[in-house]
Amino acid sequence: MKIRNIVSTAALAAALMLGSTAAAQPARTASSELLDRVAEDFVRMTLEAGEREPGYVDAYYGPVHLMDTAKAAPRPVSVLRKEADRLMTLVVAAKDKQLSPDERRRKLFLKGQIKAAQTRLAMIAGDKFSFEDEAQGLFGVRPVIKPLKSYDPILARIDKLVPGKGDLAARVDAFQNRYVIPTDKVEAVMQAGIAACKAKTEEHIKLPASERFDLEFVTKKPWSGYNWYKGDAHSLIQINTDLPIYISRALDLGCHEGYPGHHVLNTLLEEKLTKGKGWVEFSVYPLFSPQSFIAEGSANFGIELAFPGKAKTDFERDKLYPLAGLDPKTAEAYGALQDAKAALSSSGNTIAALYLSGKMTKEQAVQALMKYTLYSRGGAEKRVSFIETYRSYVINYNIGQDMVRDYVYRAGKTQDARWKAMERVISEPTVPADLRK
Incomplete structure (x- = not known):
């Protein structure tokens, strides 16, 4: 965000x-x-x-x-x-x-x-x-809203991955709590995650020598992380510590808010379009616009591009778990759960649509998020706050990611071809319709 x-x-x-x-x-x-x-x-x-x-x-x-x-x-x-x-x-x-x-x-x-x-x-x-x-x-894409029951088979698959009996959301919450980064280690783990995302990005995309970011930890926000782009290839990345930060969030936020996500997108647009072509419209970023569909979709897909397949879990196991004081031998089980949960992402669109239209009460939305996105109660309440603030913006994360992924994968099977396609997306005047070409 x-x-x-x-x-x-x-x-x-x-x-x-x-x-x-x-x-x-x-x-x-x-x-x-x-x-x-x-x-x-x-x-x-x-x-x-x-x-x-x-x-x-x-x-x-x-x-x-x-x-x-x-x-x-x-x-x-x-x-x-x-x-x-x-x-x-x-x-x-x-x-x-x-x-x-x-x-x-x-x-x-x-x-x-x-x-x-x-x-x-x-x-x-x-x-x-x-x-x-x-x-x-607002975003140039008409979402298809799936019924919540269509996600039940995904929940059934996840049920087999999580130990114990009883309510699945409660079991997932208890399981994930084993992977919370201790408070005194959050900054070191986040810095390591961002550095890894930057290193992966710089293997494929040339960035201005002056690009940089500042990292700040904040509270009382409806989002988990945010990039405030200041111009001159400089970002302030904020991480919200209201809720526990799981080990998976280090690379997620590092790539999404930083490299090759929001920081890189804004840096390249400034360098190539605002300065390079004198196109002044790129010096302003209206949040509720198709620009956000491209920004959020590419930032979410950037995690997968930088760490494809098992690479994310392997890096977390080898580098981040020791930094956080967590048991590396359990990394694969946690990674498998995160991969399975990703298929539930668009259920949040359905819940947002129902809640914003008055077809769900706030408590019903919280309960639905706990069931279909497997948030803890605190996480679900935070997500409802996000929905109330940003409304249909939620589609940018999942539909945007899917469309950017499809576009990049069509460019070829090699990492080089895919990174070149990603660079086109984040450095040109890209609109959602371009992703279908």
Whole structure:
């Protein structure tokens, strides 16, 4: 996950000003210039929307004067909705035949971001959407909501993996509690996990020499981890310690929030698009947009890409278990449970849809999450809090991961081919429809 308005240095802001030139720009056409104008107005609108809804803007590292103006005089939501409609009309008017292939992708990206703004601004104004319509409007993908009973066979398989009798969720909770990282060892284990994820990523993707992150532990958040991108290839990665942190989370969070996840995606977009092409729209990240579908999906798949097959369990057993003071001989049993639980991920979409539509009470949602995602009660309550805050955002993790995986795997069977495909996803103006090609 991610969220905050962040402004970078004046040097970067100056480089993004309209009229600045990136190296070797193609010939400009009326439609190219139209996209430039739409992009800057999109940034203005997004920053002002961020003043109307806390959390709307996940990160910003563009021109300082645009942020200053948004803070000083944000337009009312009713006016911002009209502005989003105006920008959609303009971006559609850009003629494809006047645009380079890269610019046509830029146009599609802007259309998706503006459609998301139209949807979110309507929600802020009080309009109601079904779960599916909301997800499609915000993230560019219409989720298929499966009935909860379709996950029962998966639960039956997991039941055979967990020792003991009685309630499965309680047994899973008791089993997993053997794998909690002791509080005094969390930082060392997390740092080791992130370092391993970075090393795997740097074998395949060249990162700026200046890229870096800070690690911070926090409490009282609805998420387990968050990347706050600050610009200039710098991230703040926060880990929530409200609940116990299991040994599997070290690589999960290290890859998801860091490498090749959110930190790498934002770093590459800044380097290649914001600075490289002068596309100012990439300097702002509206959380409720197709950009998040790509970000969360690629970050989740990045774990599997960096540590395919048994590699994750093997690394945890050999490197992280000793650091955490856990018994390495039990790593395979825990890894098998985590792999089996992954098949339950999309059940959370069904529970979120039912809860947000009023077809489940809060307690029923907690109970359903305990049964179908095998959370502890505390974990289920935390997840409901996440659903209440981010709503249909939940689809980005599982549907996004599945679509990124399918796209990357179609690129070939070698790790080199798959990493090259992943780099395309996280460094280009990728939209969800691109993942189906």
